[in-house]
Every structure is written in C-alpha cells, then in structure tokens.
Amino acid sequence: MSRVATIAEARRRLETASYDTILMNLAFAQAIDALPDDLQALASASPVLLYNQPADARAGGPAELGLPLIGSAKQALPRDYRHFGQLLEAVPDALIVTNQDNEVAFVNRAARELFGKARDDFIGERVSFAVREGEISEIEVYRGKVVRRCELRASRCTWEGAPAQLHLIQDVTEQKRLNEELRQSQKMEAVGVLAGGIAHDFNNLLVVMMVYAEMLREECQGDDPRLPDVMELIKAVDRGRDLTRQLLAFSRKQPATLALVDLGATLWDLQKMFSRLLPSNIDISTEVEQQCWPVIADRVQIEQLIMNLALNARDAMPSGGQLTIAVANTTIQRSDEGVEPGDYVMMTVRDTGIGIPADDLERIFDPFFTTKVRGGGTGLGLATCYGIVKQAGGSIAVRSVVGEGTSFVVLLPRANGTIQTEAAPAPLVRETRGGExxxxxxxxxxxxxxxxxxxxxxxxxxxxxxxxxxxxxxxxxxxxxxxxxxxxxxxxxxxxxxxxxxxxxxxxxxxxxxxxxxxxxxxxxxxxxxxxxxxxxxxxxxxxxxxxxxxxxxxxxxxxxxxxxxxxxxxxxxxxxxxx
CATH class of the missing domain: 3.40.50.2300 (Response regulator)
Known part of the structure; x- marks a missing residue:
C-alpha cells in the first residue's frame, strides 16, 4: 500500500506503477475540489473508491475510516467493477447491501462467516435491521448455539444504479467480553481493598477473642459447667476466621500453596462429604474423564470451590432434584470462553433447581450479593469461587434458565510442567524451654x-x-x-x-x-x-x-x-x- 497527500503526487505514482484501487477521503476530495475532473482523470488509470472518515475516527486502514460511499464511487468507476468487488470482499467487518425491498443484493466474506451461510443462501433473502441511519445499534447474531454480539451501522447508498442501503456489522463479542472482564476485575479490586481492611481489623479482634477463650478453656476442668459455653465461643471464633479467609480468597489475597492437582481425583475424594452435606432428596452423579489432565492450583482452595458450588446447587433445590458434576479435558479453539485458546480441564456443575433470573446473572459473582432470605447466606460463596478460579488462571461462567436449572462451567489451564515442592518438615517434638x-x-x-x-x-x-x-x-x-x-x-x-x-x-x-x-x-x-x-x-x-x-x-x-x-x-x- 502506498500513501500520497496530493493529486499531483498520485498522478506521478500512476505513471510508474499500477494499482488495483485508489482510496480517497471524501473530505479531501471536496477540499481540493477534485470532483469531477480530477477524479475522472485518476479513474481512467485505476478504480477510485471514496470513503467518509468521521471526525472521531482513528487513523489507520480502510476498515477504520468509516463507510465507503458506494454511490459516489460508482459514478467515477469504470464499468468493470471487479476490483471494487474484491475490495469489499476484503473488508474485515461484515458488509451487507439491501435493495429497496430489503432483499440482499451483496454480502461479503466476513458477513457469510459471521452468519454461517453461503452466498447463494444470502442473495435475495429479505432482511430488515431495526436501525436508524447514522446511529449504532447493538444486535445479536445466532449461529447455531453460538451467539455473537455485534454493532450495526446503516447508510444509504446506490447499488447498480438503484437506491440501496449499506449495513456494516462489526463483531464486538470479544471486545464486550474484555470490557466485562475489566469491569469485574476493577470491581473485585476495589472490594478487595475494602475486604483487606476489614480482614486486618477483624482478625485482630478475633485474636483477642481466641486467646482469652482458650485461656478460659485451660482453666475449666472436665466437669466445669462453663466449658460447653467456652467451646461454643471458640467455635464462633473459628467461624469468624473462615469468613475472613473467604474475604481474602475472593479478592485473591489468600496465600496459595500451588501444586499439581488432579481435579477428577479431588472430586472423587469429596464424595463422602457430599453425602453428609446434601439432603437425601438430591440425587448426585459425577462424571470424570479417564486420564484427566493435571492443573496447577491450591488443592484446599479447589476443594472449597467444589463444595461452594455444590452447596449453592443444594440451596437452589429446596424440594430436591439432580446435581451433576462433570470433569473433562477440553481444548479451546477461540477466545470466546473468557480464556486464551489452549488445553483446559473443564468442570461443569449442573442442577435442576429454580434457576437464576436474568437480572441477577450479571451480579452473581459480586461479593455480598445474595438472593437468599435475610440470614440465609453471606453472599461470599460464589465470590470466593470467582477469586479461587482467577487465582488459578482460569475462568468461571454461569448459564441459567428460570425453572429449569443452572450450570456453572469452570475452566482451569492444563499444567504443562511440574512444580517441585519440598515436603513439609515433620514437627519437632520438644519441651518448651521458656525464658527466651x-x-x-x-x-x-x-x-x-x-x-x-x-x-x-x-x-x-x-x-x-x-x-x-x-x-x-x-x-x-x-x-x-x-x-x-x-x-x-x-x-x-x-x-x-x-x-x-x-x-x-x-x-x-x-x-x-x-x-x-x-x-x-x-x-x-x-x-x-x-x-x-x-x-x-x-x-x-x-x-x-x-x-x-x-x-x-x-x-x-x-x-x-x-x-x-x-x-x-x-x-x-x-x-x-x-x-x-
């Protein structure tokens, strides 16, 4: 690609080289009064395509410079539109031209890929986009079970001598995902700072309670009537310690002991605990792929992740139902799942419970957000899950239909190497000398x-x-x-x-x-x-x-x-x- 600043320089280039297409900014053409004589002179050597560059457009290639003015370009182009068609085919955004009857007259390669349809299936199809000219509208494009989020712009044009409308559709699915990730990350970071301050002060208070409670326990003999009350106090302090650890876990401030973890084996090890924590009216089934890939994570945190998701499913099925936890290897080809392409271990936790309303789905991982009745939960369970998964370099997503159930999908990256960890030294058996x-x-x-x-x-x-x-x-x-x-x-x-x-x-x-x-x-x-x-x-x-x-x-x-x-x-x- 060559760039020139003047018509004279463009003519000199055309004397020594040939070009498939000439792109000219309409504002530039009007400023130098290039229409129609200069434009026709250039068009005699190569097809000329005029484009309109909005005032806030970024400098860059044709795809970033606004919409081509097809009608204006056709007035100056020769009858052979072969080069012009090739240029539209190369536009990276989906481009659809419809006639006055809303029938598709032209569709480029990007549009065919976006909608997953062949050219012959497009041409002549009646389509109508609810969008005003000059405005940007958000639409969803369904391709099987895949939903792409897009932005649509419409502009009038002339196509083959007749009035038409040009639709430029930009796939912003990945951009939206990144924006949501950034918003969630910023929110978690802000709440994490608050959680850190709370944990610091709260843990100091818990230290005082724990110390004096244990001193009382030492003073109480086996038949002391105060002993049961002291033990309840110690249990309450332990519960407070667990809550502060959850605060630090969702803000990713909890220390992690990284090791190779077999997610399937960890799930099997928790089977007995499920039977104690989940009521008999919930049928539990587990599906684990053989030769499950290892992941690098904190095993204790992974166990907490699984238990939190299982308990969340229990609360969603007060009258009983089916809980299915599946672990399988998977390979992500595109960055649509909130992670980079590569090998992952996927854990899916599905329930047949009451489901989650659409308005609540966006807040489901927010700290302290809960749909349970007052006193029924802290709102930290799913926020903790989010922090654990992110600390392990993975992603967690939720899909839910009210009345049908909910699925949580966790992706953890496959461990490509090994972590060498030294075994914890055996505790020394010694008598406290004191006096230090x-x-x-x-x-x-x-x-x-x-x-x-x-x-x-x-x-x-x-x-x-x-x-x-x-x-x-x-x-x-x-x-x-x-x-x-x-x-x-x-x-x-x-x-x-x-x-x-x-x-x-x-x-x-x-x-x-x-x-x-x-x-x-x-x-x-x-x-x-x-x-x-x-x-x-x-x-x-x-x-x-x-x-x-x-x-x-x-x-x-x-x-x-x-x-x-x-x-x-x-x-x-x-x-x-x-x-x-």
Whole structure:
C-alpha cells in the first residue's frame, strides 16, 4: 500500500506503477475540489473508491475510516467493477447491501462467516435491521448455539444504479467480553481493598477473642459447667476466621500453596462429604474423564470451590432434584470462553433447581450479593469461587434458565510442567524451654495484650512495642536484650517488613518473624509455611498451640544456627578445640 497527500503526487505514482484501487477521503476530495475532473482523470488509470472518515475516527486502514460511499464511487468507476468487488470482499467487518425491498443484493466474506451461510443462501433473502441511519445499534447474531454480539451501522447508498442501503456489522463479542472482564476485575479490586481492611481489623479482634477463650478453656476442668459455653465461643471464633479467609480468597489475597492437582481425583475424594452435606432428596452423579489432565492450583482452595458450588446447587433445590458434576479435558479453539485458546480441564456443575433470573446473572459473582432470605447466606460463596478460579488462571461462567436449572462451567489451564515442592518438615517434638526474650511489635493494643499474655503464660519473657520505630529505638539501647522479634506486618510509621530490613543490617543475627491478618505484601507458601519477604509468617487469628509451635520453630532454628557456628553437635557438648 502506498500513501500520497496530493493529486499531483498520485498522478506521478500512476505513471510508474499500477494499482488495483485508489482510496480517497471524501473530505479531501471536496477540499481540493477534485470532483469531477480530477477524479475522472485518476479513474481512467485505476478504480477510485471514496470513503467518509468521521471526525472521531482513528487513523489507520480502510476498515477504520468509516463507510465507503458506494454511490459516489460508482459514478467515477469504470464499468468493470471487479476490483471494487474484491475490495469489499476484503473488508474485515461484515458488509451487507439491501435493495429497496430489503432483499440482499451483496454480502461479503466476513458477513457469510459471521452468519454461517453461503452466498447463494444470502442473495435475495429479505432482511430488515431495526436501525436508524447514522446511529449504532447493538444486535445479536445466532449461529447455531453460538451467539455473537455485534454493532450495526446503516447508510444509504446506490447499488447498480438503484437506491440501496449499506449495513456494516462489526463483531464486538470479544471486545464486550474484555470490557466485562475489566469491569469485574476493577470491581473485585476495589472490594478487595475494602475486604483487606476489614480482614486486618477483624482478625485482630478475633485474636483477642481466641486467646482469652482458650485461656478460659485451660482453666475449666472436665466437669466445669462453663466449658460447653467456652467451646461454643471458640467455635464462633473459628467461624469468624473462615469468613475472613473467604474475604481474602475472593479478592485473591489468600496465600496459595500451588501444586499439581488432579481435579477428577479431588472430586472423587469429596464424595463422602457430599453425602453428609446434601439432603437425601438430591440425587448426585459425577462424571470424570479417564486420564484427566493435571492443573496447577491450591488443592484446599479447589476443594472449597467444589463444595461452594455444590452447596449453592443444594440451596437452589429446596424440594430436591439432580446435581451433576462433570470433569473433562477440553481444548479451546477461540477466545470466546473468557480464556486464551489452549488445553483446559473443564468442570461443569449442573442442577435442576429454580434457576437464576436474568437480572441477577450479571451480579452473581459480586461479593455480598445474595438472593437468599435475610440470614440465609453471606453472599461470599460464589465470590470466593470467582477469586479461587482467577487465582488459578482460569475462568468461571454461569448459564441459567428460570425453572429449569443452572450450570456453572469452570475452566482451569492444563499444567504443562511440574512444580517441585519440598515436603513439609515433620514437627519437632520438644519441651518448651521458656525464658527466651521476645520483642512483640503490635499496633493494636487489644491484640498486643492478648498475645503477650499468651506468650508469658508459656514461660517467655515479653517486651511489647506499638510500632517499628519504637522497636528500633529499644534495640539501639538494648542490643542483646532480645532473642526473637515477633512483629505485625501492617503498622503505622514503620511496617513489619521495613523493620526487618533495617534489623537485618543492624542486628543480622536477630531472627524476625511476622504475624498478620492481612497484608498487601505477597504471602508465599513455602515448604508448609507462609512467608513474607522470606520470613516465616503466622496468619491471624491463631490458636495457642499454633502460635507456640510457630515461636518454638523460630527459636529452634536460631539455636541450630548458633550450634553450627560453634561447631558443636546440636544439643550436645562442644567438640574438641571449639569455644565453650
């Protein structure tokens, strides 16, 4: 393709080369008063096609420059329209010309592909599009079971000497899908920020409740009448912990332990749980393809995904029905399913329940959206499913007909490689020595007092600080007064990770570990434990035994490092020649 800016330059090009077609902007032609003499002179060498470029059109090829003015072009073209027809065939958008009787007079290749019809089936067919000239209308094109979303523009033209109408149809299915994905992603990101703040504050409160509830449980003997009430309190705190984890899961902030997962095997393993959670009036059937491809995901989250979808189906069938869960390998040829073309494992969860109204389908994955009666659900189940699937690099879609049932379709990419994961080390069996000095850095005063009390009861000496700046000032004056730093992550003035970075320079031998209920810092699952910035991290709210095991492991690691530095067997006497 060659571009010229003037009629004179166009004539010089035509003296040395031949062109199949000349495209001229109508506004340019009118500006230089090129009609009709100059246009006829050019048309004697090659067919000329005039096009109209709207003021807001993007610069680019002919497909982006508006509608060709066929009538004007035909006045200047020679009688042989072969090149002109070839040009219309090459237009990437669907193009249909109808006569005054709304009968199709011309249809290009893109239109035939869009509608899935041959040219002979098109020509002469009566069609009518409800669209005003100069306006853009949205239409749906049905090709079997496939629905394409399109934009239609109409313009008057002249075809073979008679008045006609030109219809330009652009397939915007993929563009619409991407826009919806972006809208959903932005919405989830915004709610995720809110969820993170809620989880951080809520988990601090849960820590306080859990600590004091477990202290009460320790004080209650087996026949203490308060014990059942204390156990109910601990169960309620556990339920609160599950809710905050769901908040973090749908916003994709929950740490994931990635591994190769067999979706079919995972489904089989959950069969017994289905029988306990689903009523007997629901008939459950599973269909799993043999040699199911592996996916890379967090197995615990995948189990949660399946259970959430199954429980959602249960709630949609209060009078019973059929629940079918199928897992199969599939290959996506086009990017119409919300994922890139490639190999995927598809899980379909179908129920014969009441269905979902069309108005609710667009909001079905929104956090806190629920159609259940007040108190019947949190609105986090499907939002959690969305977050889990997206974190695994897949997609989830819903199809539903009121009165007939609902299907959820999950696509997870096939694992092409393997992830090498180290087995979690066996827990060390040890007696708590106690007496170690712990610097506790926590900005929430309630959580600080509760955590300090728990550690002190276990025999540790605890010094508490409200933020990283206070901790640094304390360690400058008491460099050897601390054996371990236990720090929150999100704090004012100086965060936990920044405190750790500064201590790695000033106190390189002092171990620093984290606790957090939520953090924007990436949480990485490694060898059975969570880490932030490479440092061990315990997630709030924690139980007494969880925190003590966490602290004990950190202190044991420190002892091992010191023993290696002294070149002596662990928990043994110094070797000959080694300093004692």
């Amino acid at each position: 000095r712990i610097l506790l850095v926590e900005d929430n005063s309630l959580a600080q007092r509760a955590t300090a009390s728990m550690l002190q009861r276990a025999g540790y000496s605890v010094q508490s600080m409200a933020n990283g700046e206070e901790a640094l000032r304390f360690l400058r004056d008491h460099a050897d007064a601390v054996d371990l730093v236990l720090s929150d992550v999100v704090m004012p003035q100086l965060s936990g990770p920044e405190l750790a970075r500064q201590l790695s320079l000033s106190h390189p031998d002092l171990p620093v570990v984290f606790m957090t209920g939520y953090s924007n810092d990436p949480i990485i699952a490694d060898a059975g434990e969570n880490r932030i910035g490479g440092r061990p991290t315990i997630m709030k709210p924690f139980k007494r035994e969880e925190l003590l095991a966490f602290i004990g492991d950190a202190i044991e690691r420190k002892r091992r490092v010191e023993d290696r530095r002294l070149d002596r067997p662990i928990n043994g006497p110094p070797t000959a020649g080694a300093p004692s």
